[in-house]
Amino acid sequence: MDLAINNGKIVEKINEKKAKVIDASGMMIMPGGVDIHCHIAGAEVNTGRLLRPEDHFRDVEVKTAVTRSGVGHSIPSTFTTGYRYSRMGYTTLMNPSMPPFEARHTHEELDDTPMVDKATYPLLGDWWFVLEHLRDGLIEECAAHIAWIMAATRGYAIKIVNPGGVEAWGFGRNVKGIDDSVPHFNITPREIIRGLCKVNKLLNMPHTIHVHTNNLGKPGNYVTTLETMKCVEDLAEENRPNIHITHCQFSAYKGSNWRNMSSGAEEIAKYVNHHNHVTLDMGQVIFTDTTTMTADGPFQYGLYRLTGNKWVNHDVETETSAGIVPFRYRRKSAVNATQWSIGLELALLIENPWKIYLTTDHPNGGPFTSYPTIITWLMSQVARKKMLIKINKRARRKSLLPSIDREYSFYEIAIVTRAGQAKALGLAQKGQLGVGADADVAIYDINPELVDPSKKYKKVRRAFKKAVYTIKGGEVVVKDGQIVKSVFGKTFWVDIKTSLPTEVNDDLKRKFREYWTVEYENYPLRKGFLHNPAPISIKAEV
Amino acid sequence: MSTGRIIIEGDVGMHLGEEMKGGVITVTGNAGSWVGGRMKGGTIEIKGDVGDYVGAAYRGSTKGMSGGTIIVHGNAGNEVGCFMRNGLIKVYGNIGQFAGIHMAKGTIFVQGSSEGRAGAQMRKGKIVVCSNIPSILPTFTVESIKPKVKIDEEKVTGPFYMFVGDRAEGGEGKLYVSQKQNQHLSFYEEYL
Numbered sequence: 157m158d159l160a161i162n163n164g165k166i167v168e169k170i171n172e173k174k175a176k177v178i179d180a181s182g183m184m185i186m187p188g189g190v191d192i193h194c195h196i197a198g199a200e201v202n203t204g205r206l207l208r209p210e211d212h213f214r215d216v217e218v219k220t221a222v223t224r225s226g227v228g229h230s231i232p233s234t235f236t237t238g239y240r241y242s243r244m245g246y247t248t249l250m251n252p253s254m255p256p257f258e259a260r261h262t263h264e265e266l267d268d269t270p271m272v273d274k275a276t277y278p279l280l281g282d283w284w285f286v287l288e289h290l291r292d293g294l295i296e297e298c299a300a301h302i303a304w305i306m307a308a309t310r311g312y313a314i315k316i317v318n319p320g321g322v323e324a325w326g327f328g329r330n331v332k333g334i335d336d337s338v339p340h341f342n343i344t345p346r347e348i349i350r351g352l353c354k355v356n357k358l359l360n361m362p363h364t365i366h367v368h369t370n371n372l373g374k375p376g377n378y379v380t381t382l383e384t385m386k387c388v389e390d391l392a393e394e395n396r397p398n399i400h401i402t403h404c405q406f407s408a409y410k411g412s413n414w415r416n417m418s419s420g421a422e423e424i425a426k427y428v429n430h431h432n433h434v435t436l437d438m439g440q441v442i443f444t445d446t447t448t449m450t451a452d453g454p455f456q457y458g459l460y461r462l463t464g465n466k467w468v469n470h471d472v473e474t475e476t477s478a479g480i481v482p483f484r485y486r487r488k489s490a491v492n493a494t495q496w497s498i499g500l501e502l503a504l505l506i507e508n509p510w511k512i513y514l515t516t517d518h519p520n521g522g523p524f525t526s527y528p529t530i531i532t533w534l535m536s537q538v539a540r541k542k543m544l545i546k547i548n549k550r551a552r553r554k555s556l557l558p559s560i561d562r563e564y565s566f567y568e569i570a571i572v573t574r575a576g577q578a579k580a581l582g583l584a585q586k587g588q589l590g591v592g593a594d595a596d597v598a599i600y601d602i603n604p605e606l607v608d609p610s611k612k613y614k615k616v617r618r619a620f621k622k623a624v625y626t627i628k629g630g631e632v633v634v635k636d637g638q639i640v641k642s643v644f645g646k647t648f649w650v651d652i653k654t655s656l657p658t659e660v661n662d663d664l665k666r667k668f669r670e671y672w673t674v675e676y677e678n679y680p681l682r683k684g685f686l687h688n689p690a691p692i693s694i695k696a697e698v
Numbered sequence: 699m700s701t702g703r704i705i706i707e708g709d710v711g712m713h714l715g716e717e718m719k720g721g722v723i724t725v726t727g728n729a730g731s732w733v734g735g736r737m738k739g740g741t742i743e744i745k746g747d748v749g750d751y752v753g754a755a756y757r758g759s760t761k762g763m764s765g766g767t768i769i770v771h772g773n774a775g776n777e778v779g780c781f782m783r784n785g786l787i788k789v790y791g792n793i794g795q796f797a798g799i800h801m802a803k804g805t806i807f808v809q810g811s812s813e814g815r816a817g818a819q820m821r822k823g824k825i826v827v828c829s830n831i832p833s834i835l836p837t838f839t840v841e842s843i844k845p846k847v848k849i850d851e852e853k854v855t856g857p858f859y860m861f862v863g864d865r866a867e868g869g870e871g872k873l874y875v876s877q878k879q880n881q882h883l884s885f886y887e888e889y890l
Binding site (some may be wrong): 207208 | 755757760
């Protein structure tokens with residue numbers, strides 16, 4: 157079968173005599189990879205880089221004729237991030253946490269991340285105006301306001317991190333569940349999630365709300381995760397997803413403390429298997445040294461207390477917070493080994509691959525460069541067993557993995573690494589190779605018809621590590637695992653047309669003056685700020 | 699470097715013997731900073747002076763020297779043995795400030811004087827100062843007076859004040875300071 161590309165798009169036919177022909181017989185062709193959740197740019201990521209010189213000096217990329225030099229194992233510099241993703245055949249990345257206040261910084265770094273198309277989600281679950289609007293039941297006004305923020309920050313989706321808890325953290329507190337009241341706002345996380353879910357629907361956003369649950373990283377939190385999924389169940393329509401629970405592994409713990417912590421993957425998988433309004437991503441843990449970073453300040457504080465490691469905590473004005481703690485996941489630690497097991501259990505127990513996607517929550521569970529290894533764990537029971545015998549005994553005894561004999565096929569891998577993620581993101585032109593799709597193609601040196609991934613998992617890992625070809629927008633950018641051309645991708649953002657006025661009114665302008673260090677007039681990104689913007693026009697229902 | 703021998707006649711720059719695992723390096727002149735950074739084994743001997751961060755961890759890391767011996771016949775700079783995890787550093791001259799900062803194990807021996815703040819944030823290990831030290835950090839407590847201290851195989855005769863700290867870190871590191879050379883510390887004796 158031939159695949160014709162013209163002008164950066166997949167087309168029906170092309171004049172073969174004039175075209176450049178790539179012979180990919182005996183190889184596997186997939187659409188370019190899509191990562192729905194990877195922290196690759198912004199103030200938080202950059203602070204992580206500053207915090208960890210020791211992470212850099214062991215992993216150095218040397219300059220070549222077409223690429224720049226760079227450093228970093230867990231938080232590579234921007235250019236290196238682009239190159240490494242591209243070498244693995246990835247072409248679209250989503251940066252999931254951007255404090256609206258840091259939009260400039262985030263977009264500047266995204267503009268410096270070559271080889272890939274990208275987008276970023278502003279953090280809105282603890283934004284004061286959103287909380288006030290939702291408390292007063294002003295859903296439509298809230299929607300209009302969020303339409304403004306999306307344009308002002310060039311955002312792509314509504315990101316909610318520990319709804320209410322991050323705001324409470326500004327006062328040294330946290331929320332304990334989705335019905336706990338947020339101090340000073342008299343609103344509960346449930347109301348925030350439901351409110352923003354309604355707003356998301358009113359605005360016709362391409363992606364669902366992207367939720368990092370309350371109580372993340374605490375034993376017993378799978379109950380909160382189930383409640384979070386249930387709380388928007390009645391808002392779903394026509395089997396379409398309306399909530400994405402991100403890095404679900406960190407939200408799937410049973411038990412009452414770290415000693416008896418175990419897997420809640422079975423319960424979550426059971427719920428997801430019976431409901432179509434939820435999508436998840438794994439947040440798989442890798443046994444390596446990495447840097448955890450989230451907007452969930454109180455969680456990071458807990459992690460700092462646990463490790464005693466150096467750390468950074470930050471309160472972003474009235475919007476959100478952030479924390480960074482370097483962390484090493486150890487095979488011999490019962491907790492870390494259980495975390496490793498939970499991620500895979502989720503991926504294997506959820507029957508429909510369109511509902512769960514492969515991520516490590518880079519760099520929280522491990523750097524994205526470990527995706528090929530995770531693919532082998534999903535595809536091969538032998539590979540899983542090989543790691544299982546190396547992990548902590550107690551964790552191994554409790555792990556559900558030995559009882560699961562499911563192995564992903566190459567088709568399922570294609571879904572969890574690109575097609576499913578593109579679908580969840582509403583990017584119709586990505587994650588597929590049909591006529592009219594973007595010509596983002598990855599070619600891997602493996603013959604899916606001849607190779608048994610279950611036994612030859614090392615071959616699979618090698619193949620996914622280095623794409624033979626990566627084609628971005630119709631151009632060959634990677635050949636034999638080496639960058640041959642540096643290109644700059646697009647930055648997607650949603651340009652929402654509403655009938656309600658989206659500009660901030662006088663009252664909010666006054667609040668800007670009172671609460672922010674930046675004046676309202678200087679706050680939004682101006683036209684021409686982005687290197688290569690790709691607005692997606694949407695007509696909202698308000 | 700894992701084995702063999704290097705002799706340097708003259709001075710040498712920074713990062714001498716970084717991460718070395720074995721063998722011997724001898725320098726007849728002076729050396730720059732970061733001598734034996736993160737070294738695991740072997741011996742480095744310097745006849746002249748050295749800069750800062752002898753046997754230290756890389757910036758941001760908590761893993762300093764974990765084995766081996768560094769012998770300095772001249773003076774050494776600041777933060778010698780920063781995040782040291784094991785091994786031995788001997789300085790026959792004087793030493794700068796913050797010797798053994800963040801130290802977790804191992805021994806630092808100073809024949810000459812220290813500029814002070816020795817053992818800041820140390821958790822375990824041993825620092826011996828045979829000459830003058832301006833003061834002891836307030837987070838150290840005096841434990842006893844010892845007539846002798848064992849360094850590796852040999853014994854150094856004192857008497858020495860033995861301090862334990864850094865208490866701010868819950869540390870149990872031992873800081874030995876010569877009694878004779880530090881008369882200004884005699885007020886500690888009333889707490890014994």
